[in-house]
Amino acid sequence: QVDQSTPPQLIQPVEWLRESTSSGLYPPGFWTNGYSNDAESGDLGPLAADKFVLVDWSDSSLPNNSVQYLMLAFQRNGLTQTWDHKATFHSAVSAIPSGETFLSGTAITIAKGAGTPPKYFAFMGHEQGFFSVDLSKAYLGGLHAAADEVFFDSAIPHRRIPTWSIAASRNRLFVFVNDPLPSTGAGLGNHIRIYDWNTSTGMVSLPAVGTTTEGTLEGLLPNMDNPGRGWRARFLEKNPANGAGDVYFACEPYLLKFEWTGEGSANQNRLTPKAYWKSDYEQEMQDCRVYASVPNVTGPAILCVKNAETFAVIKETTVP
Secondary structure (H helix, E strand, O other): OOOOOOOOOOOOOOOOOOOOHHHOOOOOOOOOOEEOOOEEEEEOOOOHHHEEEEEEEEEEEEOOOEEEEEEEEEEEEOOOOEEEEEEEEEOOOEEOOOOOOOOOOOEEEEEEOOOOOOOEEEEEEEOOEEEEEEHHHHOOOEEEEOOEEEEOEOOOOOOEOOOOEEEEEOOEEEEEEOOOOOOOOOOOOOEEEEEEEOOOOOOEOOOOOEEEOHHHHHHHOHHHOOOOOOOEEEEEEEEOOOOEEEEEEEOOOEEEEEEEOOOOOOOOOOOEEEEEEEOOOOOOEEEEEEEOOEOOEOOOEEEEEEOOOEEEEEEOOOOO
């Protein structure tokens, strides 16, 4: 419940991030028609210089009806107490399929890799698939190509399929694929793919090692409802020994929960449907950040952000 006795106040920004595209951190000709949709923070170590904010950026006005996706890495400067644009990672330039309207729809996920101390990687979904980056290169600064790229091809010629929802645990990625073609036709409908990835290099193995189909998603819901498109995915680790835990997907208008049994388990290539929550707000649910505990609440709670107008805090009470 929100206390509405005090009118909301405008919070002024502490710091504005402005820079020139001539900084050397952008591909030539970029940013004539840019769009950004997501930001993700990460603590990669104990120092101020280990703190990063990652921001997506895309430009759909490149020559020959092409698009390119960037991930901007801002590093905390402990001396000046500012966020400095340290590095940029970029996808390859790809064509926008004929007849399609471009929309960025990007989302970023940070994943812990191998090693001691561990390496960190980030995955960014977009309108045509997703790509991975090695965040150790963010410390070096400069412009870097993606470590690996995965494009989803549609059953319709010259079309590709977007993903805006990626979660990770150990060597598995859980990717919600927004296939516009229903499973009763040439496509799979909206579904989840599980990928094996190399935690030392960021390379993603193809094809997917597991798929949770639209039929499985609908079977989780009452009256065989379609969950709609996936907008964000979050993972809550419950077993540090093998990374087992729960993955949550924010859809429209459902919040979906699946269980993953962990790396090396017999069912490491599948997700088990566990629970759902339906919002009375019928538009997209854009995020579902999971907290292991919150004040006055026992157990995990999920903060659901519903489009730009409202939010809800979900407490699990009747599901395992």
